[in-house]
Amino acid sequence: MTRIHQPEVTAAVITQHFVDRQKLQEFHPFTRLRALLDKYPAGQSPLANGKPINLSIGEPQTQPPAFVAEEIAKASAGWSRYPLSKGSEDYLGASKKWLEKRYHLPETMIDSARHLLAVPGTREGLFFTALTVLPMAEPGKPAPVFLMPNPCYHVYTGAAAAAGAEVVTSVATKASGYLPDYTSLPAEILARTALCVLCSPSNPEGAVASPEKIKELILLARKYDFVVAFDECYAEIYSETPPPSALEILAEMGGDLSNVLVFHSLSKRSSAAGLRCGFIAGDEKWISMINTTCQVGGAGVPLPVQAAGTRLWQDEEHVEKNRALYQKNFSLAQKILGPVFPVEIPSGGFCLWLDVGNGVAAAETLWREAGIRVLPGAFMGHRGENGFNPGDRYIRLALVYDPELTAVALETIRNVLAPDQTATKEKTEKAPTDKIAGAL
Ligand SMILES: Cc1ncc(COP(=O)(O)O)c(C=O)c1O
The missing domain is CATH 3.40.640.10 (Type I PLP-dependent aspartate aminotransferase-like (Major domain))
Known part of the structure; x- marks a missing residue:
């Protein structure tokens, strides 16, 4: 996929509107995500290998203490x-x-x-x-x-x-x-x-x-x-x-x-x-x-x-472990995506807000080509009267899995969204598709 670069849009500082409570489905991000992606049968692409990875929901994947x-x-x-x-x-x-x-x-x-x-x-x-x-x-x-x-x-x-x-x-x-x-x-x-x-x-x-x-x-x-x-x-x-x-x-x-x-x-x-x-x-x-x-x-x-x-x-012990896990995942994001995307490691939370140029197109491509489900930033944003939605350029990745699976997901994202930049790297690395098939 080619990255789409939009010209700088002047941000509308505020938006003002009413949301019809009988039309919540029109703005509910996950209903919109299903409408965008579910037309493509999950995991049919060779990269997904029948096992999609869902990074769209901010749901921790580690278990609470026994x-x-x-x-x-x-x-x-x-x-x-x-x-x-x-x-x-x-x-x-x-x-x-x-x-x-x-x-x-x-x-x-x-x-x-x-x-x-x-x-x-x-x-x-x-x-x-x-x-x-x-x-x-x-x-x-x-x-x-x-x-x-x-x-x-x-x-x-x-x-x-x-x-x-x-x-x-x-x-x-x-x-x-x-x-x-x-x-x-x-x-x-x-x-x-x-x-x-x-x-x-x-x-x-x-x-x-x-x-x-x-x-x-x-x-x-x-x-x-x-x-x-x-x-x-x-x-x-x-x-x-x-x-x-x-x-x-x-x-x-x-x-x-x-x-x-x-x-x-x-x-x-x-x-x-x-x-x-x-x-x-x-x-x-x-x-x-x-x-x-x-x-x-x-x-x-x-x-x-x-x-x-x-x-x-x-109890604080389990919380410290959780923090350490997310830190590892962010380090991986920096290492894997940093060379090709403007990665900004956040001060808090476990989501990466990634500027990919066109978030909706990226989400569709990632799902269709690799079975990776991410949330387009636009689905979390409000669009102003001038058409500006601050989420348009972004995808949100919830880095909630163990580092091994997170690395697989991030490498796949890099390879699918930025194949040109990845090509040279790949020559010296193990083929990423093999890794995906193995880890999933
Ligand atoms: C910003 C924010 N607030 C609140 C919640 C709700 O979380 P919970 O109801 O599980 O505390 C979430 C969940 O993803 C969230 O992202």
Whole structure:
């Protein structure tokens, strides 16, 4: 495949639009991915050898520690009980202790009864937060605004659609350090804002917000009286420096949690996406109101799951192993893709946001020719009225497999997307197709 180079497009800094909640399938990235790729029978190409590799989903492939199953078994009497929506004392206590240790918080800052809420994951937490925080639009008045980065995790947009809010995005490109800049938005938009989300480390780019940027956003939220949701679900996956939390910044600012909600889960940290276990920490008023929304429409976190979650928040050994795995995979990405693509190793998370010129074309080619499934960046982005979508040039690769399979996948990507640049290298190396057949 030839790489397609687009001329530089002037970035639309913001987009403003409504998403029809009955047309969620039109923007849902994985529905779009299926429509793009499933017309090609999986793994029929000689390279795929009947065993496709899926790098499109941010789902850790290592297993959580064995004690998870033991804790669940020990607490199995809890399966017959409805869990208290707020979370058990033990679970909330372990979450509080983990926050204090990880972010050096004073013990007095977080009261687990008032400032914490157990949720199945950050996804459910964010969704119920949007349904709670975004007010009903008043007849004849402009709708409330939900601010989000562009590109972003699709659940923010879906939640805005469900709540009937106007979606306003702030572009996150290389020029902006892959983070949105909400401070430069017009005052009219900020005045209508009810909810804003900052994801750090960000998905898809893995960018980490500085303490200054976090503080600036907290002050902006208080000035315009909106809620800022810090999506920190990738906080434990980082390369060198642990990413700061909004809670750390709030501690430095005196410990008041007003206008701030912070989201964590065990999905990425503990490779336990299927456990469905996380929490929200923050503003007492909103924690209480979101709890009510969960009581009305949520499932709660089952008691045996909370027992396992309690233990996971207390253990760091397995998290260190997970971090080391992702670091190895990023080193491989640098080594294998670095010579032919502008690889930028992210500060956090396990996804590589790779500029390939045309992400949709690359995703189609990789699947058709090699059975490698990746997510086109455009499917995570919002397209502005001028046609600009900051994800267009990119594919997102979730580097979640063991290094051996990751190396095979990355070599295949390089060989398929940049065959010319690879040709010389190949002469001195073992034929990559042999490697693929062997490893799959
Ligand atoms: C940015 C971001 N936020 C939230 C989530 C939801 O994760 P969970 O609900 O498993 O915590 C994901 C999952 O991929 C994500 O990428």
